[in-house]
Amino acid sequence: MERNGSLVPRIAIPAALRQKRAVTSGLPHIFLVAVLLSASTVFAEKPPAKSAKVAVAEHMKEELGVNEFTTPGIELILQSLRDLHPVVYEDVARAVPRQPPSNRAQLALSTGGVIADGFLAVVAEKQSRLEAIGRSLLSHAKGLGVADYVTRHAKSILERAAKKEWDAVRSELIGTQRDVEKGMMALKDEEIAHLVALGGWWRGLEVASAIIAESYTPARARLLVQPAMISYFADRVQTLHPNLKKRALFVSIEKSLAEVRALAVNEQQTPPTQEAVKKIHAIAKAMNTEISSGEE
Numbered sequence: 294m295e296r297n298g299s300l301v302p303r304i305a306i307p308a309a310l311r312q313k314r315a316v317t318s319g320l321p322h323i324f325l326v327a328v329l330l331s332a333s334t335v336f337a338e339k340p341p342a343k344s345a346k347v348a349v350a351e352h353m354k355e356e357l358g359v360n361e362f363t364t365p366g367i368e369l370i371l372q373s374l375r376d377l378h379p380v381v382y383e384d385v386a387r388a389v390p391r392q393p394p395s396n397r398a399q400l401a402l403s404t405g406g407v408i409a410d411g412f413l414a415v416v417a418e419k420q421s422r423l424e425a426i427g428r429s430l431l432s433h434a435k436g437l438g439v440a441d442y443v444t445r446h447a448k449s450i451l452e453r454a455a456k457k458e459w460d461a462v463r464s465e466l467i468g469t470q471r472d473v474e475k476g477m478m479a480l481k482d483e484e485i486a487h488l489v490a491l492g493g494w495w496r497g498l499e500v501a502s503a504i505i506a507e508s509y510t511p512a513r514a515r516l517l518v519q520p521a522m523i524s525y526f527a528d529r530v531q532t533l534h535p536n537l538k539k540r541a542l543f544v545s546i547e548k549s550l551a552e553v554r555a556l557a558v559n560e561q562q563t564p565p566t567q568e569a570v571k572k573i574h575a576i577a578k579a580m581n582t583e584i585s586s587g588e589e
Contacts, residue, residue: 382413382417384507385500385503386410389425389429390585393429394585398484398485400433401485401492403585405488405489405490405493405494406495407433410422410426410429410496412497413500415463420455423450423451423454427451430443430447437489441476446472453465487526491530491546492584498577499580499581502571502573502574503574505570506567506574509567518558520554523550527550546580556573556576557569
């Protein structure tokens, strides 16, 4: 999986985004986590011809804002977590939110974080934590209107985890990914899709930066260099409804994205130092605490 000195898979980037950004480095899926949705991620230089049905489906995804940034493939997420081994679960685990936020936008952000917690538990093979995470995720999914797309897989995931059939659990997650995408497409709510992804990204960044800071190497730190991802989410925050954008939580998100960019991205394209990684972790942790606080 290593290309050009990093553990970053090459990913097709939407033309509109290519026009917006000047920096075009690779996009790591560090625990991107973010979403049990499906991706139309393309790895081939020349993708195969698409059928009319596939083309229509992809056009619908584009219209609804469903793309490789909002919906990274679970296989890539799991691989990226394995690339960061060893993971000491107790060092990066957290108590999942018991009460989902009542505000829909904050609920979407919190949902992404809970999904990230689920990915972490699966990769660390912590069966005892999956039930609590599953309950929290179901509560969040009900609030977003996609509970049906989660519950149909939840029982199988828990049963297989109890038997420690982790390969089967991962396969079930991939199946869940396809079904939840259907739910997000049915919602026709672009802002929510982006916020779920952003919430997952923040939690994933907290976990990844903690692991990298503890066992620092420049190669591992390079995984945090995500200029396109940061630009994408910054653009999405800019396009939120004005009433939403002026809330304290989203003011913090915009400020924190800029701070992470300043620490992780530089003109020399060198990886962040260990001290910078620790600062990134502190920012991400504070952001996730604010997201899950329920005060917004």
